[in-house]
Amino acid sequence: GAGVSQSPSNKVTEKGKDVELRCDPISGHTALYWYRQSLGQGLEFLIYFQGNSAPDKSGLPSDRFSAERTGGSVSTLTIQRTQQEDSAVYLCASSSRSGIGGANVLTFGAGSRLTVL
């Protein structure tokens, strides 16, 4: 697609329920990232996929969080047994990583706003 697409744009759930957030990256982009932005905070790195390499999961805050990327394209971020502190905007980004020298520019989606009651 033309941009990074995320769904749902808004999700309200009850504490303890599981949620799935979806990201459809830009076609041809090999790298995919998940970040989250809590109220009044910066962007916190969660996980990073690059091609067929093992994902960098170093930012996942707990084992309730997991993500997968199917077929090198669409990614799903799953949060199990949601807690109120999970409330945030979850942002997905992708990049082409052409291998040519330069900055790795990430293109972000609009985000999925998660509210845990």
Place this chain on the structure above:
Amino acid sequence: DQQVKQNSPSLSVQEGRISILNCDYTNSMFDYFLWYKKYPAEGPTFLISISSIKDKNEDGRFTVFLNKSAKHLSLHIVPSQPGDSAVYFCAASFSNAGGTSYGKLTFGQGTILTVHP
């Protein structure tokens, strides 16, 4: 440990004047720096980047300055316009052997810029 810091949560300037947004970092291994702009309900969009081998990069009204010895960078917007009102994030990354930045970006907390007509 906040490796990238934006110590000013907000900045207010008059239209036509210069806006200066500041960012400090602690990890001397960072060698690419990027600025992103974010409007409400949208994902961050890339503005400008700079490699650590440079001290200045300019793109239209936007100029980024890097002071490696001070571990400090700044974004100058001249002249400022009301449409520049947004949250500005600085971010940093490492480079791989090919000289391309890769992997996750580490973001600051953001600075809210308001440009008054």
